[in-house]
Amino acid sequence: GYSFADKSFISLHFSGNIAVIKTRPGYASSIASEIDEKAANETLGTVAGDDTIFIVMKENITPYDLRKVLSTFIPNLN
Helix, strand or coil: CCCCHHHHEEEEEEECCEEEEEECCCCHHHHHHHHHHHCCCCEEEEEECCCEEEEEECCCCCHHHHHHHHCCCCCCCC
16 A cells, blocks of 8 residues: 655665664654554664654564565665
């Protein structure tokens, strides 16, 4: 189905257990809320600004694991 994340997502990068998502201005908070709800098993939490989201991944969660769950509601994840 359609998600607001379809047109607002820009990029996803990883460093250690931190993931950083870049969005179009004004969308980070809404996407972070969706991540908190739909990726609770993979994440400890999110911090969102205007166009950037920091995600802390749980221990033993790999970037592949997080990318896989995020791709279920962010279809254009690159």
